[in-house]
Amino acid sequence: MLFPTFDFLLFFVAVAAAMTALDGRFLAKKIVLVIASYFFYAQWDWRFCFLLAFSTAVSYGAGRAIAAAPGARRRRAVLTAAVTVHLLLLGAFKYFDFFVLSTNQFAHLLGLQHELPFLEVILPVGISFFTFHGISYVTDVYRGDVEVCRQPVDMALYMSFFPQLVAGPIVRAAYFLPQLQRESREPIPVAAALVLILGGLFKKVVLANYLATGLVDPVFAAPTGYSGPDLLLGVYGYAVQIYCDFSAYTDIAIAVAALLGFRFPRNFNQPYRAQRLREFWQRWHISLSSWLRDYLYKPLGGNRHGRAKTYRNLMITMLLGGIWHGAGWKFVMWGALHGGGLAAERIVEPWIGRRPRTSAGKALSTILVFHFVCLAWVFFRAEDFDIAWVYLGGLGSGWQNGLQQVGPFAVMLIALGLATQFTPPDWLERASAIIGRLPYWGMGAMAGIVVALINALGPEGVAPFIYFRF
Amino acid sequence: MVAIDRSLVGSELAAAGATNADAIPAAARRAGASPGQVLALTVIGTLVLGLFASRDLPSWTERLEDVPFAPTIRVAAAQWDAAMERIGFTRPHEAIREEIRALLDRGWGAAE
Numbered sequence: 001m002l003f004p005t006f007d008f009l010l011f012f013v014a015v016a017a018a019m020t021a022l023d024g025r026f027l028a029k030k031i032v033l034v035i036a037s038y039f040f041y042a043q044w045d046w047r048f049c050f051l052l053a054f055s056t057a058v059s060y061g062a063g064r065a066i067a068a069a070p071g072a073r074r075r076r077a078v079l080t081a082a083v084t085v086h087l088l089l090l091g092a093f094k095y096f097d098f099f100v101l102s103t104n105q106f107a108h109l110l111g112l113q114h115e116l117p118f119l120e121v122i123l124p125v126g127i128s129f130f131t132f133h134g135i136s137y138v139t140d141v142y143r144g145d146v147e148v149c150r151q152p153v154d155m156a157l158y159m160s161f162f163p164q165l166v167a168g169p170i171v172r173a174a175y176f177l178p179q180l181q182r183e184s185r186e187p188i189p190v191a192a193a194l195v196l197i198l199g200g201l202f203k204k205v206v207l208a209n210y211l212a213t214g215l216v217d218p219v220f221a222a223p224t225g226y227s228g229p230d231l232l233l234g235v236y237g238y239a240v241q242i243y244c245d246f247s248a249y250t251d252i253a254i255a256v257a258a259l260l261g262f263r264f265p266r267n268f269n270q271p272y273r274a275q276r277l278r279e280f281w282q283r284w285h286i287s288l289s290s291w292l293r294d295y296l297y298k299p300l301g302g303n304r305h306g307r308a309k310t311y312r313n314l315m316i317t318m319l320l321g322g323i324w325h326g327a328g329w330k331f332v333m334w335g336a337l338h339g340g341g342l343a344a345e346r347i348v349e350p351w352i353g354r355r356p357r358t359s360a361g362k363a364l365s366t367i368l369v370f371h372f373v374c375l376a377w378v379f380f381r382a383e384d385f386d387i388a389w390v391y392l393g394g395l396g397s398g399w400q401n402g403l404q405q406v407g408p409f410a411v412m413l414i415a416l417g418l419a420t421q422f423t424p425p426d427w428l429e430r431a432s433a434i435i436g437r438l439p440y441w442g443m444g445a446m447a448g449i450v451v452a453l454i455n456a457l458g459p460e461g462v463a464p465f466i467y468f469r470f
Numbered sequence: 471m472v473a474i475d476r477s478l479v480g481s482e483l484a485a486a487g488a489t490n491a492d493a494i495p496a497a498a499r500r501a502g503a504s505p506g507q508v509l510a511l512t513v514i515g516t517l518v519l520g521l522f523a524s525r526d527l528p529s530w531t532e533r534l535e536d537v538p539f540a541p542t543i544r545v546a547a548a549q550w551d552a553a554m555e556r557i558g559f560t561r562p563h564e565a566i567r568e569e570i571r572a573l574l575d576r577g578w579g580a581a582e
Binding site for chain 1: 491492493494495497498499500502503504505506507508509510511512513514515516517518519521522523526527529530562563566567570573574
């Protein structure tokens with residue numbers, strides 16, 4: 001069930017009706033939200049609901065066991081066991097066949113004929129997200145950063161809450177569980193939620209979908225048929241597409257949660273305006289990068305043990321961050337590029353400074369960081385390494401003829417997508433203030449008309465969000 | 471299990487403050503509604519959408535496979551769309567789609 005569909009709209013109307021009927025009965029609301037979330041998840045494959053329930057039970061049980069454990073050694077053993085179970089789940093469903101494929105390829109190189117069998121399991125949608133929820137919860141309980149959750153329904157809702165279940169943002173237990181202790185009586189920020197939903201729908205249905213079908217998919221499918229300028233616009237197009245696609249999902253998730261009375265953290269902050277690669281990671285998929293920082297980079301030692309170990313820790317963190325996105329060497333390469341880029345930036349920082357000072361320096365830095373990110377996107381998007389190298393090789397050819405096949409419509413979409421990076425920081429507040437002047441029925445009518453307009457502007461049919469496969 | 475330490479600062483990854491920053495800042499929370507108003511707003515939006523996006527209802531109902539009363543829903547969707555066409559509410563949708571199609575056919579599209 002995708003957000004920009006009639007199915008989801010009707011589902012949300014039913015949930016909103018239940019929330020209204022149960023106003024003031026918070027426990028009943030939470031139970032209904034858990035049932036709704038499992039119904040939402042079952043639309044992909046009902047069997048995966050058992051996996052989600054198991055992951056929830058492991059997290060809940062481990063949290064209680066850590067809280068009840070008499071000594072540090074016992075607490076640590078429970079934490080280790082719980083994290084191992086979560087990682088085994090993720091490994092079995094997401095990485096086992098990749099491991100088998102890589103092992104078989106290596107065996108072939110050595111001249112061995114025997115092949116390990118593949119499991120060929122379907123990747124459960126959202127497993128990377130709810131596994132990270134589980135790991136962060138038990139780790140935070142162990143660290144004392146969050147109170148142990150004693151209500152099974154709270155744990156179930158934290159792990160399964162449908163707005164963030166399949167593609168994030170990764171919401172920390174310390175952020176979300178306190179919201180489940182008592183019902184929020186603050187007014188629902190309906191104007192801001194509508195702005196996020198309408199903006200998200202435009203980014204996904206119009207910008208991301210047209211760029212995907214009209215530019216990125218064909219260019220990445222056969223890069224040899226395009227000139228260098230076409231290929232360059234193809235990767236710009238992908239940079240805009242993946243931003244519009246993923247940020248649209250999280251914008252709508254944030255808004256849907258808000259309409260149900262819950263807060264989510266910010267996940268994107270105009271990432272392509274970053275002037276340093278470090279800054280890019282403070283603006284892109286913030287919930288993942290902060291997760292990696294707190295549960296991987298810092299435990300590895302962070303920047304405490306000298307330069308060499310800092311670079312090593314950055315590289316390990318980004319390599320694992322890369323492979324979190326998918327089981328494939330191209331994602332490892334993507335992570336390696338970012339890890340290497342972050343380390344290189346640290347090395348030259350004494351000379352270039354932490355931030356550029358002049359306007360020209362800022363503009364140049366933004367352009368450089370954007371192009372480095374685009375270079376990494378080539379590996380992220382290409383089907384495999386061979387295509388990626390062909391793509392990069394093709395970027396140098398055919399410049400004398402200019403753009404051959406990319407039309408002005410695609411250029412306009414790219415420009416529009418990049419323009420979203422440079423809107424005023426308080427655009428949400430401004431837009432909310434304008435819409436907030438309408439009565440609530442007027443907001444509903446306006447939203448209906450704008451959604452109908454976006455629906456008519458976009459191509460027919462809705463492609464799944466890119467991050468569903470992660 | 472690697473050592474767990476929270477005492478670090480200056481990470482390359484997301485700044486600590488950003489982790490817990492609400493996606494909807496306080497200044498954007500001024501216009502508030504109750505759950506009942508949210509429901510009313512959603513129902514009104516759905517109805518308005520049903521008026522102006524009825525062209526896509528029949529194809530949506532075709533994708534409903536395991537839903538009870540799917541044939542009845544399909545007939546109702548077709549009838550609703552026909553009624554909207556008679557009133558003229560489908561014209562904006564068709565005009566926009568037509569313009570976009572013409573735009574793409576004139577070579578505004580991208581890679582073939």
